[in-house]
Amino acid sequence: MCIWFPRLASDRVLRARPVDGPFALTLRESNTERIYCLNAQAERLGLHRGMSFADARAFCPDLVSRPARPDLDARFLAALRRWATRYCPWVGREGVDGLVLDVTGSAHLWGGEAEMLADMRAGAARAGLTIRLGIAETRGAAWAFAHYGKGEDGLAGLPVAALRLDDKVVTALQRLGLRSIGDLSGAARAPLARRFGPGLMLRLDQALGTVLEPVGPENDPPHYGVRMTLPDPIGLSGDVMGVTARLLAPLCDKLKAQETGARTLTLTLRRVDQGSQQVELRLAAPMRDPQRILPLFERGVGAVDAGFGIDQIRLEATLVEPLPVQQIGSTQVSPDRLDDLISRIGTRIGLENIQRFLPADSHIPERGFIIAPAAFSAAQGGWVALRPRPLRLFAPVPIAGTGNRPPERFRWRRMRLTTGRATGPERIAPEWWFSDDNWRMGVRDYWKVDTREGRRLWLFYTPQNPAWFVQGEFA
Amino acid sequence: MRVDLLSSFPLRPSRVHEVCGPSGMAFAAIAAPARGTVLWVREGWLADALDPLGLMPLVDPSRLLLARPKDQTDSLAVAEEALKDGVIPFVVIEVTRALNLREGRRLQLAAKAGGTTGLCIIPEGMGSNAAETRWQVAPVFDPVSGDSTLMRWEIIKNKSGTLGAWHVRWNQETRRVHMVSPVGERPGSESTPG
Numbered sequence: 154m155c156i157w158f159p160r161l162a163s164d165r166v167l168r169a170r171p172v173d174g175p176f177a178l179t180l181r182e183s184n185t186e187r188i189y190c191l192n193a194q195a196e197r198l199g200l201h202r203g204m205s206f207a208d209a210r211a212f213c214p215d216l217v218s219r220p221a222r223p224d225l226d227a228r229f230l231a232a233l234r235r236w237a238t239r240y241c242p243w244v245g246r247e248g249v250d251g252l253v254l255d256v257t258g259s260a261h262l263w264g265g266e267a268e269m270l271a272d273m274r275a276g277a278a279r280a281g282l283t284i285r286l287g288i289a290e291t292r293g294a295a296w297a298f299a300h301y302g303k304g305e306d307g308l309a310g311l312p313v314a315a316l317r318l319d320d321k322v323v324t325a326l327q328r329l330g331l332r333s334i335g336d337l338s339g340a341a342r343a344p345l346a347r348r349f350g351p352g353l354m355l356r357l358d359q360a361l362g363t364v365l366e367p368v369g370p371e372n373d374p375p376h377y378g379v380r381m382t383l384p385d386p387i388g389l390s391g392d393v394m395g396v397t398a399r400l401l402a403p404l405c406d407k408l409k410a411q412e413t414g415a416r417t418l419t420l421t422l423r424r425v426d427q428g429s430q431q432v433e434l435r436l437a438a439p440m441r442d443p444q445r446i447l448p449l450f451e452r453g454v455g456a457v458d459a460g461f462g463i464d465q466i467r468l469e470a471t472l473v474e475p476l477p478v479q480q481i482g483s484t485q486v487s488p489d490r491l492d493d494l495i496s497r498i499g500t501r502i503g504l505e506n507i508q509r510f511l512p513a514d515s516h517i518p519e520r521g522f523i524i525a526p527a528a529f530s531a532a533q534g535g536w537v538a539l540r541p542r543p544l545r546l547f548a549p550v551p552i553a554g555t556g557n558r559p560p561e562r563f564r565w566r567r568m569r570l571t572t573g574r575a576t577g578p579e580r581i582a583p584e585w586w587f588s589d590d591n592w593r594m595g596v597r598d599y600w601k602v603d604t605r606e607g608r609r610l611w612l613f614y615t616p617q618n619p620a621w622f623v624q625g626e627f628a
Numbered sequence: 629m630r631v632d633l634l635s636s637f638p639l640r641p642s643r644v645h646e647v648c649g650p651s652g653m654a655f656a657a658i659a660a661p662a663r664g665t666v667l668w669v670r671e672g673w674l675a676d677a678l679d680p681l682g683l684m685p686l687v688d689p690s691r692l693l694l695a696r697p698k699d700q701t702d703s704l705a706v707a708e709e710a711l712k713d714g715v716i717p718f719v720v721i722e723v724t725r726a727l728n729l730r731e732g733r734r735l736q737l738a739a740k741a742g743g744t745t746g747l748c749i750i751p752e753g754m755g756s757n758a759a760e761t762r763w764q765v766a767p768v769f770d771p772v773s774g775d776s777t778l779m780r781w782e783i784i785k786n787k788s789g790t791l792g793a794w795h796v797r798w799n800q801e802t803r804r805v806h807m808v809s810p811v812g813e814r815p816g817s818e819s820t821p822g
Contacts, residue, residue, distance in 0.1 A: 497713075502697040506672065509694065534688075604769065605769050627767075
């Protein structure tokens with residue numbers, strides 16, 4: 154059977170804050186606000202889906218509207234899917250606003266199909282949802298009854314649009330004079346299949362039951378949380394670690410069964426006085442090995458104040474990532490050990506403080522590279538330097554100097570330096586698409602200056618606002 | 629008597645060494661082994677930036693991991709953890725205050741346990757007694773070649789070997805250090821420029 158929620162989106166919003174009068178949800182589509190979903194009163198006034206919001210306001214000045222949120226609608230439908238599992242275990246989604254249930258063998262539990270439908274209608278009415286139900290032998294027919302049924306008995310009387318076809322195909326069929334499913338099934342198949350392709354015949358056969366169309370049930374997303382309630386409060390960190398170890402084992406089994414690994418784990422310790430403390434563990438790579446995770450908790454557990462004792466411990470993997478099973482026996486050093494080390498250091502200094510360099514495409518010295526957290530990025534090759542770059546960059550230090558050649562003598566960091574050789578200039582223009590205060594001075598002419606004292610410095614001159622600066626030091 | 633650089637330069641493994649002087653960073657990059665990750669521990673408040681493009685001739689920047697702890701206590705903890713683990717063969721620690729004997733010794737023990745090499749870049753005169761070797765490294769002006777990395781490396785402390793000083797140059801093609809004789813001692817040169 155099929156459940157269709159014709160006004161799922163607007164019903165969802167109206168459940169939270171009821172509006173008395175015409176109501177519509179608008180969605181911005183190709184630069185126009187269009188009506189996405191609307192309630193019955195608005196429909197009675199002549200509004201319809203897809204019409205532009207400006208027109209709708211002209212028709213109906215007191216229209217109340219809100220922006221549509223298709224993502225929240227999808228979540229609401231998932232909740233409805235869970236609700237529908239009370240009728241049968243085999244529930245799948247049908248499009249964005251429908252559910253499909255395989256009630257074979259479960260209708261008698263409700264006293265028959267009619268009673269089950271009545272119960273569904275009552276439930277939906279209580280929840281403030283508009284609902285259309287269709288029950289039939291096949292999934293296609295159930296869909297047809299839910300969407301187009303008006304109380305007839307047979308499938309033959311329904312329009313061809315009830316076969317889940319494209320609008321184009323429906324229009325073409327109507328032009329051919331095939332208006333109802335009965336007309337279509339009576340017509341010769343071969344010319345129709347030639348004209349419209351196999352899709353049309355497949356839909357017809359699915360509705361009539363000659364081709365099977367199974368209902369794909371969805372599983373609830375797995376929940377990665379375990380907890381243990383203790384008969385007596387505990388306070389020693391060794392005991393807490395022991396409980397954590399016992400909690401980790403089933404959690405890791407579950408992660409392994411789903412081929413996922415935990416990226417963030419939260420250990421919640423509830424004390425007898427109802428206060429609770431959390432130990433958060435962020436890992437550098439998805440992991441599901443209890444022996445490797447457990448030692449990482451030691452530092453966090455050591456910092457917990459147990460008070461009068463802890464009587465409940467809950468461990469949850471708040472962020473999981475897919476971690477497929479790896480082939481064993483590879484000869485190279487596994488990257489796991491490095492990830493472990495990064496996690497361990499990360500528990501002390503924060504995972505985002507372990508960084509690596511990534512190349513970036515820019516001539517500006519400060520933007521020639523990106524610094525990214527090592528745990529969330531992979532090493533990249535492809536480093537290119539067209540000209541020698543200094544080893545160390547610092548904020549530009551002004552020095553005394555005039556003219557567009559590097560000064561013969563200058564003072565820098567309390568050192569008196571003499572220019573021995575100057576190589577340059579290399580002109581670098583600011584990137585106008587970024588506004589950078591450091592580049593207010595305009596273009597820069599960079600010089601590599603080898604001083605007679607040894608230091609090899611990177612100087613630049615700003616011809617637009619004549620001044621000299623030191624910005625880096627070479628190896 | 630001339631002492632061979634090779635007796636002490638590829639830094640003795642499973643030990644922690646120290647380097648001071650203006651070219652300390654270049655020395656650290658050159659001393660990094662040819663393969664494996666390099667961890668560079670650098671306190672977060674230090675404003676100067678390492679430029680990976682400048683490091684590129686010396687060490688591949690994609691092998692570099694940067695740790696930015698908030699102070700030296702954390703920095704030493706990170707370094708000890710990394711040295712002890714052994715998966716990162718070379719750890720560079722930028723030290724901002726003098727290490728005491730206990731801290732230096734703990735780093736040595738960690739390096740020994742992990743079989744890894746550590747190198748502390750220290751400010752002038754802040755060496756720790758526990759260091760295996762201490763180098764003083766300064767760039768030298770090279771009147772001959774314009775694109776030069778000529779440096780003077782002097783070993784000023786060596787627990788198992790002799791002291792010495794060398795003029796070296798980094799050869800980018802062969803990715804190794806070449807020893808050159810000081811300018812004044814080269815055939816054909818007049819005297820060291822003042």
